[in-house]
Amino acid sequence: MTIPPLLGTLETALYADDLDAARMFWTDIMGLEEIVSVPGRHVFFRTVDQPRPQVLLVFNPEATEVPPKADADQPVPPHGARGPGHACLAVAPEALDRWRAHLENHGIGIEADFLWPNGRRSLYFRDPAGNSIELADPAIWAPKGVPST
Structure with a gap:
C-alpha cells in the first residue's frame, strides 16, 4: 500500500500560561492576525493565508490537559506541553536584517x-x-543547489 500524500503543515502549537502576553506579542510585535480565542484556553493566529492557510495555535497547557466532556461538540483529545517549545517562521532572506532591528527596537x-x-x-x-x-x-x-526564493 502506498502512503497517502501530505499537503504540508496546517497548524503549529505553542503553549503559554499567560495568553494575554502571548496575544500582545504575536499581534503587536510579530504582526499576526488573531483569528479566534477562548479566554483562559487558547488564542489562534493566522500566519499565512494563501495558497493554503497556516495558523499558530497558542494554548494554555493547564486548560488543554483536561479531557473533553463526554457530550463535547468538539472532542479534541487532551494535549499540552510544559517548558519551552520551538517554532520557526519563514522569512525572505533580505528581510532578516529588518526583522532583527524590529525585534531589538521592541526590547526582544x-x-x-x-x-x-x-x-x-x-x-x-x-x-x-x-x-x-x-x-x-x-x-x-532546500535541497543542495536549489536557490533561495
Whole structure:
C-alpha cells in the first residue's frame, strides 16, 4: 500500500500560561492576525493565508490537559506541553536584517543569528512564554543547489 500524500503543515502549537502576553506579542510585535480565542484556553493566529492557510495555535497547557466532556461538540483529545517549545517562521532572506532591528527596537533579545552550513540564515529569540522562536530563510531546508526564493 502506498502512503497517502501530505499537503504540508496546517497548524503549529505553542503553549503559554499567560495568553494575554502571548496575544500582545504575536499581534503587536510579530504582526499576526488573531483569528479566534477562548479566554483562559487558547488564542489562534493566522500566519499565512494563501495558497493554503497556516495558523499558530497558542494554548494554555493547564486548560488543554483536561479531557473533553463526554457530550463535547468538539472532542479534541487532551494535549499540552510544559517548558519551552520551538517554532520557526519563514522569512525572505533580505528581510532578516529588518526583522532583527524590529525585534531589538521592541526590547526582544536575539539569542542567535548565524548562517547554516548551506549559507542560509536564522535568527533566534524568545516569546513571552519562553518558547524558542526562529525566523529563517526557507531555503535552509532546500535541497543542495536549489536557490533561495
